[in-house]
Amino acid sequence: MGLFAPEIPLDPGVGGCSIGEGALQMGDIIVSTTDAGVSGVIRVGTGSSVSHAALYDGAGMVIEALGHGVVAHPIATALSDDSLAVVYRAPNLTDTQRRLAVEWALRQVGTAYSVSGAVLSTDKILCRVAGPRPGGFFCSQLVFEAFVQAGAPLSSLPSQCVTPADAVTIAAHSLTYVGHLKGSLTRWPILSP
DSSP: OOSSOTTSOOSGGGTOOBOOGGGOOTTOEEEEEESSHHHHHHHHHHTOSOOEEEEEOSSSEEEEEETTEEEEEEHHHHHTTEEEEEEEEOTTOOHHHHHHHHHHHHHTTTOEEOHHHHHHTTSTTHHHHHOOOTTEEOHHHHHHHHHHHTTOOSOSSOGGGOOHHHHHHHHHHHOEEEEEEEOOGGGOOOOOO
């Protein structure tokens, strides 16, 4: 396996493009990574070049599940530690579906982070058997469940089984690449499974 799935231009050097916040729309998905140790552990554990997923609200805010829970904060704050941030968009959704996804995600602000859910998400059998962890979300689960709740699921995987690595795989098949808000993947090798 190379540095990234060839269908997805995660690296601006191989067909991607740099964008600013003005290119974003409500309901866009941001996958990212940082130089932090926990990000490295997630990347190694999932065999991915990304370690996080978040949802853009369309008005300058990002909704995401972090270690201290679900938050909504300005995009500059959300991206401040990122060394890579790539934006994807679900095509063929109505404005109503995008709005419903964002509204549902915003109602989760203050909900706890689910460490156990994040760990279980890497086992595609166990995450289905155990189901969603009550009272908490991990990053990609929050994003993908928002679209389920809006009546527009982005994957056949249950949201509690979607890792940031899966978000990239799903992007290759059903999401549209919008562009890079930050960085290049050339410094993040993927470990082959």
